[in-house]
Amino acid sequence: MLTPNPSMIVRSPQRPLDASPTRCPRICRNLLFSSLWLSILLGLCRANAWAGSGAILAAPPGIVENGAPAFIVLGSEAMGLSLAPSDLHLMPDGRILVVAAREISFGDGVRWETYRCPAGQEQSITSQVAVDANGRLYAGIRGQLARIDFNPDASWTFSHQVALPTDQGFQSAFMDNVVTMPHQWFWSGSSGMILTWKPGETPRVIAQGYTVDRLFALGEDIFISEQSSGALFRLQKDTTTAERISAPNAAPSDAVSAAVALGPTEMLLGTSAAGLMIFDGKNLRPFGGKSELLGKGRRFNDLCSVGEGIYAAAIDTLGIVIFDRTGRTLQVLDRTLDHRLSRVQRLTYAPNGVLWALLNEGVARVQVPSRISYFEPLLASGLEYAKPVRHDGRLWVLADGQAMRGVYYADGYLERFEKDTPPGRF
Numbered sequence: 001m002l003t004p005n006p007s008m009i010v011r012s013p014q015r016p017l018d019a020s021p022t023r024c025p026r027i028c029r030n031l032l033f034s035s036l037w038l039s040i041l042l043g044l045c046r047a048n049a050w051a052g053s054g055a056i057l058a059a060p061p062g063i064v065e066n067g068a069p070a071f072i073v074l075g076s077e078a079m080g081l082s083l084a085p086s087d088l089h090l091m092p093d094g095r096i097l098v099v100a101a102r103e104i105s106f107g108d109g110v111r112w113e114t115y116r117c118p119a120g121q122e123q124s125i126t127s128q129v130a131v132d133a134n135g136r137l138y139a140g141i142r143g144q145l146a147r148i149d150f151n152p153d154a155s156w157t158f159s160h161q162v163a164l165p166t167d168q169g170f171q172s173a174f175m176d177n178v179v180t181m182p183h184q185w186f187w188s189g190s191s192g193m194i195l196t197w198k199p200g201e202t203p204r205v206i207a208q209g210y211t212v213d214r215l216f217a218l219g220e221d222i223f224i225s226e227q228s229s230g231a232l233f234r235l236q237k238d239t240t241t242a243e244r245i246s247a248p249n250a251a252p253s254d255a256v257s258a259a260v261a262l263g264p265t266e267m268l269l270g271t272s273a274a275g276l277m278i279f280d281g282k283n284l285r286p287f288g289g290k291s292e293l294l295g296k297g298r299r300f301n302d303l304c305s306v307g308e309g310i311y312a313a314a315i316d317t318l319g320i321v322i323f324d325r326t327g328r329t330l331q332v333l334d335r336t337l338d339h340r341l342s343r344v345q346r347l348t349y350a351p352n353g354v355l356w357a358l359l360n361e362g363v364a365r366v367q368v369p370s371r372i373s374y375f376e377p378l379l380a381s382g383l384e385y386a387k388p389v390r391h392d393g394r395l396w397v398l399a400d401g402q403a404m405r406g407v408y409y410a411d412g413y414l415e416r417f418e419k420d421t422p423p424g425r426f
Helices: 026-052 339-343
Strands: 072-075 088-092 096-100 103-107 112-117 129-130 136-141 143-151 156-163 177-180 185-189 194-196 204-207 212-218 222-226 233-236 242-244 255-263 267-271 276-279 283-284 300-307 310-315 319-322 331-334 344-350 354-360 362-367 386-393 394-399 402-408 412-420
Touching: 072 300, 072 339, 088 129, 088 354, 103 339, 112 319, 129 177, 156 222, 177 212, 185 212, 204 222, 212 255, 222 255, 255 310, 310 344, 319 339, 319 344, 331 339, 339 344, 339 354, 362 412
Parallel strands: 255 300, 300 344
Antiparallel strands: 072 362, 088 096, 096 103, 103 112, 129 136, 136 143, 143 156, 177 185, 185 194, 194 204, 212 222, 222 233, 233 242, 255 267, 267 276, 276 283, 300 310, 310 319, 319 331, 344 354, 354 362, 386 394, 394 402, 402 412
């Protein structure tokens, strides 16, 4: 079930309680409409007169003055879950899937249907699940990979288990994480083993000894980012070895922690602390732009495309940053709006213009692009009265007797407003 699109909702006009056609003479209705049009015309006249006497100018080139996008944060309890979620998926039918150990919830953002694991089943979902084209779910359990079946009594159970390769000594390993690609599914866990398996196949080990931070594909090549060393490797086809791509002096801060396609031959990579990089399959180079929010020293938990040439980044301890191919920041949804946004783990974008974010304590639903921007978090004052003014190309706001000056990041994105009122003045 898809989230309703506000632009598609038609609301019936509300008639005043004392103005029904059976009780209000026609002359009264005509007077009512005449006074309404008079109010509108007076308002337009005032607006035009104000605009003609120095309306606020548009932002100069290179300056972005968007507020926070429209968003909602849903805690675990709002989705019928008793535990913190560990995985998030967009289902083939448009629903959102949220996984939390022994509970699985499907919803459209408003209504949720929750399934629980029966008390007699010891195994639970340790982290991530795989979703096939038909909406069936699969997960790794101790020494096995299993399908998840849903029962009429709102419970779910594991079935059709496939054992891990026994000749590799991983009979008790957990395949906690999975990356699904059109032709292969890649499973990994704390054991250091990486294997491929999807329904109808036999599990096959393709690499061993890697603490995987991120696994991604570029063309036909599969790449592994090693968390402990920060090195980047290309898997060798039909072998269990990998070719090192990164420099010999790579550090853990260089580890690739997020990836999204820039095009058929390039990837945009987020790192543990080295900023954003562009990767062409052989070489890494820094991503352009002057954004302080996308620079070094920040960990990128995930990257997601949210439109043609527009991307969203989940930045640890900060929130969500929306930016374009040039590196210019377009909108920010950070922890000052809700503390739960400081730990965004995963992003997925729905065709109806909703960006879903997996948080440590729930999920967030963000409208991208947002029809409304919210500036209240940027202002250190109330908003009973507010008047924007542009001075020397920058934005000022007079709000409730306080003059506040706009403060911008290096890339020209409006960060906040600071009070700049002379002492003793109001």
